[in-house]
Every structure is written in C-alpha cells, then in structure tokens.
Amino acid sequence: MCVWFGAEDLRTYQEEVNMNKSVFFGALTVAGLAVGAAAAGTLDDVKARGKLNCGVTTGLIGFAAPDANGEWKGFDVAVCRAVAAAALGDPAAVEFVPTTGKTRFTALASGEIDMLARNTTWTFSRDVDLKFTFVGVNYYDGQGFMVPRELGVSSAKELDGATVCIQTGTTTELNLADFFRSNNIEYEPVPIETNAEAQQQYLAGACDVYTTDASGLAATRAAFEDPSAHIVLPEIVSKEPLGPLVRHGDDEWGDVVRWTLNALITAEELGVTSTNVGEMSASAGDNPEINRLLGTEGTLGEMLGLDAGWASAAITAGGNYGEIFERNIGESTPIGLSRGLNAQWTDGGLIYSPPFR
Amino acid sequence: MTTLTDPPLESFRLSMLFNDTRYRSFTFQAIALVLLVFAIGYLTSNLLANLRAQGLQLGFNFLSEPAGYDINQRLIDYTSQSSHARAAIVGVLNTLLVAALACLMATVFGVAAGVLRLSKNWLISKLMAFYVEIFRNIPVLIWIIIIFTIMTAVMPGPRSYLGEDPESNLLLGLFAFTNRGIYGPAPIWGAGSGVVIAVFVASIIGIFAYRRYAKHVLYSSGQMLPTGWPTLALLILPTVLAFFMMGQPIGLDLPDPLANRFNLRGGTQIGAPLIALWFALSIYTGAFIAENVRAGIQAVSKGQTEAASALGLRPNRTMNLVVLPQALRVIIPPLISQYLNITKNSSLAIVVGYADITATLGGITLNQTGRAIECVLLLMLFYLTISLSISAVMNVYNNSVALKER
Numbered sequence: 080m081c082v083w084f085g086a087e088d089l090r091t092y093q094e095e096v097n098m099n100k101s102v103f104f105g106a107l108t109v110a111g112l113a114v115g116a117a118a119a120g121t122l123d124d125v126k127a128r129g130k131l132n133c134g135v136t137t138g139l140i141g142f143a144a145p146d147a148n149g150e151w152k153g154f155d156v157a158v159c160r161a162v163a164a165a166a167l168g169d170p171a172a173v174e175f176v177p178t179t180g181k182t183r184f185t186a187l188a189s190g191e192i193d194m195l196a197r198n199t200t201w202t203f204s205r206d207v208d209l210k211f212t213f214v215g216v217n218y219y220d221g222q223g224f225m226v227p228r229e230l231g232v233s234s235a236k237e238l239d240g241a242t243v244c245i246q247t248g249t250t251t252e253l254n255l256a257d258f259f260r261s262n263n264i265e266y267e268p269v270p271i272e273t274n275a276e277a278q279q280q281y282l283a284g285a286c287d288v289y290t291t292d293a294s295g296l297a298a299t300r301a302a303f304e305d306p307s308a309h310i311v312l313p314e315i316v317s318k319e320p321l322g323p324l325v326r327h328g329d330d331e332w333g334d335v336v337r338w339t340l341n342a343l344i345t346a347e348e349l350g351v352t353s354t355n356v357g358e359m360s361a362s363a364g365d366n367p368e369i370n371r372l373l374g375t376e377g378t379l380g381e382m383l384g385l386d387a388g389w390a391s392a393a394i395t396a397g398g399n400y401g402e403i404f405e406r407n408i409g410e411s412t413p414i415g416l417s418r419g420l421n422a423q424w425t426d427g428g429l430i431y432s433p434p435f436r
Numbered sequence: 437m438t439t440l441t442d443p444p445l446e447s448f449r450l451s452m453l454f455n456d457t458r459y460r461s462f463t464f465q466a467i468a469l470v471l472l473v474f475a476i477g478y479l480t481s482n483l484l485a486n487l488r489a490q491g492l493q494l495g496f497n498f499l500s501e502p503a504g505y506d507i508n509q510r511l512i513d514y515t516s517q518s519s520h521a522r523a524a525i526v527g528v529l530n531t532l533l534v535a536a537l538a539c540l541m542a543t544v545f546g547v548a549a550g551v552l553r554l555s556k557n558w559l560i561s562k563l564m565a566f567y568v569e570i571f572r573n574i575p576v577l578i579w580i581i582i583i584f585t586i587m588t589a590v591m592p593g594p595r596s597y598l599g600e601d602p603e604s605n606l607l608l609g610l611f612a613f614t615n616r617g618i619y620g621p622a623p624i625w626g627a628g629s630g631v632v633i634a635v636f637v638a639s640i641i642g643i644f645a646y647r648r649y650a651k652h653v654l655y656s657s658g659q660m661l662p663t664g665w666p667t668l669a670l671l672i673l674p675t676v677l678a679f680f681m682m683g684q685p686i687g688l689d690l691p692d693p694l695a696n697r698f699n700l701r702g703g704t705q706i707g708a709p710l711i712a713l714w715f716a717l718s719i720y721t722g723a724f725i726a727e728n729v730r731a732g733i734q735a736v737s738k739g740q741t742e743a744a745s746a747l748g749l750r751p752n753r754t755m756n757l758v759v760l761p762q763a764l765r766v767i768i769p770p771l772i773s774q775y776l777n778i779t780k781n782s783s784l785a786i787v788v789g790y791a792d793i794t795a796t797l798g799g800i801t802l803n804q805t806g807r808a809i810e811c812v813l814l815l816m817l818f819y820l821t822i823s824l825s826i827s828a829v830m831n832v833y834n835n836s837v838a839l840k841e842r
Contacts (some may be wrong), residue, residue, distance in 0.1 A: 134692075136465075180803065181799065181802070181803055184806055184808075185808055186785075186801075188778070189492065192511070204805075204806075205806070208806060210490055210491055211808040212493060230697075230698075232600055236700075239696070239698075240695075240696035240697070240698045240699050240701065241698040241699070242616060242698065242699060246454075247795070247800055252506075252800060253504040253505055253804065254506050255505075255506070256504055256506050256516035257504075257516075260515075260516060267504075267508050268506045268507070268508050268509075269508060269709075269789045270786070270789050270791065270795060270799070270800065272786055272787060276787070279585075280588065280789075283585075283615065284588070284590040284593035284595070284615060285588045285591055285593075285615050285616055285708065286616075287698045326490070326492065327490070328490070328491070357446075385637055393540045396746075413666070420742070
C-alpha cells in the first residue's frame with residue numbers, strides 16, 4: 080500500500096511540475112512573439128500577413144459601420160481600404176477591428192491593430208504622452224449639442240441645469256466640463272459607454288442634451304425615426320481635428336499612411352477621380368505632379384517601399400477625398416454634412432496636402 | 437518476543453531529495469516555487485522592456501493632475517478641477533454605497549424568499565421557486581439593463597413635473613418619481629436641531645438598554661416584558677417632543693418644479709442609475725441568498741423543531757429562537773461570498789452611467805491619461821482590499837455564531 084501511495088504522490092507532483100513548465104514556456108513564447116512584433120517594421124508585418132488590421136468604431140453610420148451585407152462602409156473605413164490598396168494592392172485585404180473609446184489606444188499601442196481610423200481627435204497629450212503619431216487630419220470637426228426641438232432651446236448657453244448624455248472615453252467630456260465652467264452654468268453629466276446606448280437614453284428622455292462631435296450628432300440624428308424633431312445647437316465648443324494615427328517610432332509605416340491620405344487629398348485637388356484614375360495612370364500625361372502621384376514619372380512609390388502604382392491603387396479603391404466624403408457623409412447622404420471646413424484649400428476650406436515631389 | 441530497536445541513523449544524502457518520500461514533496465514544491473518566481477519575474481521584466489521600447493514609463497504622478505471631467509453623483513465635494521485621485525475616491529465611495537445598499541437589500545430579499553420557499557402554502561413556495569430560478573439563471577448585466585430600460589421607458593421625464601401647471605403633481609407634495617431618479621425632500625438643519633438629533637440617538641440607546649433589561653428579567657424571573665410597543669414609543673415620542681419643544685428647528689427643502697426648465701431643483705435626488713443598479717444587484721443576488729437560507733434551514737434537524745413545539749413554543753418563536761440561530765452557522769459562509777459577488781458585480785455600473793470606481797478611475801481617468809497599467813493595478817488593489825475586508829468582518833461575525841466547542 081505504502082509503495083502505491085508513494086507512486087501516486089510522485090505522479091501528482093510530476094503533473095504539477097509539468098503543468099508549471101508548460102505554463103512557463105507558453106508565457107515565454109507569447110512574450111517572445113510580442114517582442115518580435117514590436118521590433119520589425121509594421122509595413123513588413125502587414126505585407127507578410129497579407130492583411131491590414133485597421134481599428135474603427137463599433138458602429139457610427141457614415142464613418143464606420145457594417146452594411147446590410149456585413150461589409151464595413153464609411154468615411155474612416157475608406158481610409159483603411161486606401162491604405163490596404165496602397166500597401167498590399169488589394170482594398171479588400173483589411174481586417175476591421177471594432178474598438179470603443181476606451182479600447183482604441185490600448186489596441187493600437189499593443190500592436191493588435193496597425194492603424195486607427197476611428198474619428199480620433201488629435202491632441203497634444205495623445206501625440207506626446209501616449210506616444211502616437213497622427214498622420215494628418217481627414218475631418219475637421221467640433222463638439223456640438225443636440226436637443227429635442229420641443230424644448231425651445233436655441234443656444235447652448237441656455238442649458239443651465241440640463242442633464243447631458245456623453246459618450247465616455249472621448250475628449251468630449253473634458254470640453255463639456257470646460258464649456259459649462261467657463262459659462263458659469265450647471266449641468267448633470269450622464270456618461271454612456273457607446274453611441275447606441277447614449278442614443279437610446281437621449282430618446283427616452285433620460286437626458287435633455289446629447290453631445291459629441293458635430294459630425295457624430297448628424298450621423299446619430301440621421302438614424303432617428305424623426306430627425307426633424309431634434310436640432311443641433313449653433314455653438315461648436317471645441318476644435319476636433321480627426322485623423323488616422325499609428326504608433327510612435329515606426330516612421331516608415333507612418334509615412335505610408337500619411338502619404339496615402341495625402342494622395343487622396345491631392346487627387347481631388349488635381350481632378351483625379353476613381354473613374355479617370357485608370358486612364359491617367361496608364362501613361363504619363365501633361366501634369367508632372369499627377370504623373371509623380373500616379374507613378375508614371377519619378378520613384379515616389381519606391382521611396383515609400385511600395386509599388387509605383389500605390390497611389391493609383393489607393394484612389395481606385397474608393398475614389399479621391401471628395402468622392403469618399405460625398406459618398407459616405409456628404410449632402411446627398413442621410414447624414415448630410417456640408418464640406419464647410421473640410422473643403423479643399425482652393426475652395427476656402429482647410430483640406431491641404433503637401434506637394435508630391 | 438520482539439525487541440524494539442531504534443532504526444540506524446542515516447546521514448542525509450542528496451539523492452534522498454528524490455528517493456525518500458519524506459523529502460520528495462518538499463523538493464518538488466521548491467522546484468515549482470522557483471519556476472513560478474522565474475515566470476513572474478520574466479513576465480514583469482518583459483513588460484518593463486516593452487514599455488521602455490515604446491518610450492513609456494510607469495508612474496502615478498497623473499493622479500495629482502486635475503481630472504477635467506464632472507461626475508454626476510458625488511458623496512464628497514468634487515469639481516472638474518479636482519485631481520484624478522479625488523475622482524477615484526468619489527468612485528470608491530459610490531462603489532461602497534451601492535455595494536452596502538445592495539448587500540442589505542439582497543439579504544432582506546434572500547431571507548424572505550428562502551423562508552417563504554419552505555412555506556406550506558403551495559402558491560407562495562412555487563412563486564418563490566420561480567423568483568429564484570428566473571433571477572439566478574439570467575446574467576446580472578442583463579438584469580441591470582432590463583431594469584434601467586424599464587425605468588427610463590415607463591417613468592415620466594422630469595419635465596412633466598415642471599412649470600406652473602404640470603402634467604403630474606408631486607406625491608404628497610414631497611416626492612417626484614422620474615426616469616432620472618427619485619426626488620424627495622431634504623432636511624434643513626436650523627438652530628437647535630442638534631438637540632433633536634441627540635435626543636433621537638439617546639432614544640435608540642434607550643431601546644437597546646430596555647431590550648437588554650427585558651431579556652435580563654426574562655432569564656432571571658421568567659416574566660416576559662412587552663418589547664414591541666415600548667420600542668416604537670421610545671423611538672418616536674422623545675424625538676417628536678424635542679422637535680416641538682425646540683420650536684421645530686428642522687425644516688424641509690422640497691424639490692422645486694419652478695426653479696429650472698430641465699430638472700427639479702432642491703431636495704435630495706437618488707439617481708436612476710443608482711436605483712437600477714441597486715435593485716438589479718439585490719434582486720439577483722437575493723435569489724442566491726434565498727437558496728443559502730433554504731439550505732441552512734433544512735440543515736437543522738427536524739427534531740429541533742419538534743422539540744421546540746413539544747416545549748410549547750409557537751411557530752414563529754421556534755423559527756427565531758431555535759431554527760435560525762442554528763441555520764446561521766450554515767448560511768453565513770456562503771453569504772460572505774455573495775457579499776463579495778455584489779461588490780465585484782457593482783463594477784458593471786458603467787452600463788447605466790453610474791460613476792463607480794471602474795467608471796471613474798478605470799474608465800474616464802484611464803482614458804484621458806492613457807495610464808492603463810497603473811489604473812488597472814489600482815483597481816485590482818482596491819477590489820482586493822475591499823473583498824478581503826468584507827471577508828474579515830464576516831468571518832468575525834461567523835465566529836460569533838459558530839458552534840462553541842468547549
């Protein structure tokens with residue numbers, strides 16, 4: 080009997096030791112992989128993987144939301160597709176990773192996603208302290224307020240004592256606190272995790288006001304049963320330059336995303352559209368900048384580590400900046416945003432790309 | 437005849453660490469421990485190396501910076517200019533508040549449902565079984581959302597109470613039930629109100645003293661003094677007398693429907709998120725406690741009840757004096773873990789916009805500062821501390837009701 084028990088004991092201990100070993104080596108492997116991912120260039124990783132991991136919202140109509148066929152559509156989604164087309168030659172080679180206001184930065188910092196295109200405001204602390212690189216601005220936005228029309232409010236300064244629904248994890252709650260403090264009026268914040276829940280609370284009357292970026296308000300209102308029963312107040316209380324971002328420290332990858340965005344903007348400025356891009360990139364034309372952009376002249380693509388036709392692929396994917404805007408959030412869509420600040424600099428807007436040379 | 441001799445004293449050899457059952461277990465435990473320490477050490481150094489590679493460093497300096505955001509429910513003074521640390525404390529207090537309220541109410545629900553489930557009345561026992569099974573088997577997150585959604589959809593908005601000629605009037609002129617919460621009167625402490633409060637505290641002490649005395653009389657002479665009406669009288673009469681003698685120093689601050697166009701102003705408000713969370717946690721955990729209570733009562737041998745009846749005790753006295761004190765020994769240990777569950781489940785608060793510690797420190801602060809590791813470490817530390825404290829307190833109580841072996 081004694082011997083038998085001894086053997087049993089030994090076996091149990093061995094199992095325990097084996098288990099500890101496997102856990103240990105498992106942890107070792109995972110940790111090793113993580114270090115590897117951080118060390119190699121993101122562009123090489125994306126090419127090796129054959130897929131771009133792009134962080135988007137969990138669903139904001141017009142900016143990023145799956146359509147009836149489960150295909151992601153929207154203004155931010157188009158940026159992801161353009162980058163995938165430029166880097167991999169295939170606009171469909173994108174894995175969309177839905178992120179909330181809370182999870183987005185961790186997802187990017189940990190390497191789970193290669194780039195984040197999730198109407199994210201470019202701020203000092205996010206750029207400097209959180210170590211991200213904003214590659215540009217694809218939408219100039221500002222925080223606004225939406226209220227039911229029946230309240231008869233015409234200015235945000237009349238909102239003293241109101242209950243305000245906010246989507247948490249955004250710059251919005253800080254702007255809100257600043258706005259009410261500087262106007263010396265009171266409010267009661269109701270922090271809500273996602274846009275969908277905030278919408279529900281607002282419609283049920285649990286809050287008087289819903290605040291987020293003006294573009295988000297327009298997108299949210301477009302989804303209401305009766306959009307005309309709600310008004311967006313004229314005050315824009317903050318500057319919200321929204322743009323795609325990547326991790327600090329991988330400038331090659333940052334350049335690819337930055338210049339893909341610039342290519343879309345330049346294409347609109349130069350009149351290159353999804354319909355004529357094929358024809359224009361077939362052979363060199365009269366305009367040297369278009370030639371450089373589309374790779375029929377010079378070696379810009381090679382400098383980026385991409386094919387010569389990178390920009391033409393990006394433009395083919397969803398059209399130039401103006402086309403993307405019009406198709407997803409422009410005046411012809413239910414969201415109905417006018418170009419405003421987001422017009423080309425030649426039309427009095429702020430959209431401006433550095434030259435391709 | 438056998439002779440007993442001491443076994444020869446073996447000197448310790450290294451191989452005995454593996455071959456000798458006396459030492460083998462220690463050997464393997466030591467090896468496992470060393471491996472574990474190495475694994476933790478490796479993961480920590482890996483974390484630090486990766487943070488360094490990204491140019492980030494751990495630090496808690498962000499806690500003293502201004503938070504910049506507002507919180508709707510705060511038990512202490514807080515503005516958007518207060519520090520992140522203070523925002524975290526506001527969150528901690530909110531967590532403790534909802535946890536304490538939910539523990540109390542879950543116990544009430546649980547004990548009531550547990551006792552009633554054993555009722556001989558078929559309808560009542562089946563209803564309680566239904567309650568237990570429905571609430572125990574649907575996740576608490578879903579209950580929180582259901583209750584909150586029903587509250588916001590069914591109750592009127594505060595605007596229906598506002599204006600000169602409102603759609604709904606305050607209940608008794610004191611209370612308003614809206615989808616943003618319940619508004620009620622708040623006391624205004626005038627001069628001399630301290631005396632009234634002192635009298636009230638004194639009368640509570642008096643009640644305990646009287647009950648002690650009644651017990652003493654019962655044990656020494658067998659004479660039973662009434663406790664019901666004297667308790668009630670002691671609780672109310674002296675305080676009311678003091679209130680009028682001091683010239684009614686405590687006034688009421690009523691919710692005012694005319695002060696603001698969006699919300700009722702004045703009085704006290706219990707927010708809808710708190711109510712929804714409190715109620716959902718209590719009714720969910722109450723179902724588990726009901727089962728603990730039922731198990732505890734059924735664990736008391738039937739002979740005890742029969743013996744009590746034979747001595748002439750009425751059924752409710754049998755329950756209170758014989759069955760429940762013994763059942764508590766079985767009920768308390770699982771009850772501790774239910775209280776811990778309530779405290780931990782309260783971290784779901786953010787779905788209804790309740791500003792608990794997970795919503796402030798683990799939500800907005802984490803987000804605005806990007807200090808994920810530091811914030812999550814602090815959160816873990818907080819929940820661990822609270823859980824261990826609750827266990828410690830409940831274990832002290834458990835020891836006081838446990839079987840005393842002498």
